[in-house]
Amino acid sequence: EVQLLESGGGLALPGGSLRLSCEASGFSFGKVAMAWVRQAPGQGLEYVAGISGSGGSTDYADSVKGRFIISRDNSNTTLFLQMRGLRGDDAATYYCAKRVGGWRHLDCWGQGIKVAVSS
């Protein structure tokens, strides 16, 4: 059974940093692209970032480019999202998701982790 478990959320100061983790199990992690998607309170889904199975290719939404870094540790089957320069509009529930190759849809999602940004 595929499982994705996010951690590392919480409260950060404006301009501060947080590092989210997503521990994966139940599939060949190193062969699968992954992504982070967020949802601000009461709002819709927003793609944040994606990474290839090897980690050699990444992409970002314009809203986070230059501030967030997606990475992965295939030996420990863990996905990361390093967030710096946090702003109020980064407050959201962050989901990690497993991407299916080829058609690229997100077929499995974690339960989500909340990030709050406030002074």
Next chain:
Amino acid sequence: IQMTQSPSSLSASVGDKVTITCRASERVSTYLNWYQQKPGKAPKLLIYFSDKLDNGVPSRFRGSGSGTDFTLTIMSLQPEDFATYYCQQTYTAPDTFGQGTKLEMK
């Protein structure tokens, strides 16, 4: 690529047939996916590549379209279908989602 869903909200009754549309600002071939989300839960994949049902998704859900115009149709609404639905294009990185369509019980 901008994704625009319509309507933003929809009221319907059990047994109704409902249709949600999604329009892309550029052609996305058939790299168009649909997700269902219930309050407090993670999104769930329903349909990928425009018309392919994910495993376990009831056949009353149907997707269609190519290029810029897509539809999600629920043939006979069931009580568990009242939720918010999102389209997503994965043709060009970064992915983009529609703003969502909230399906409410009439």
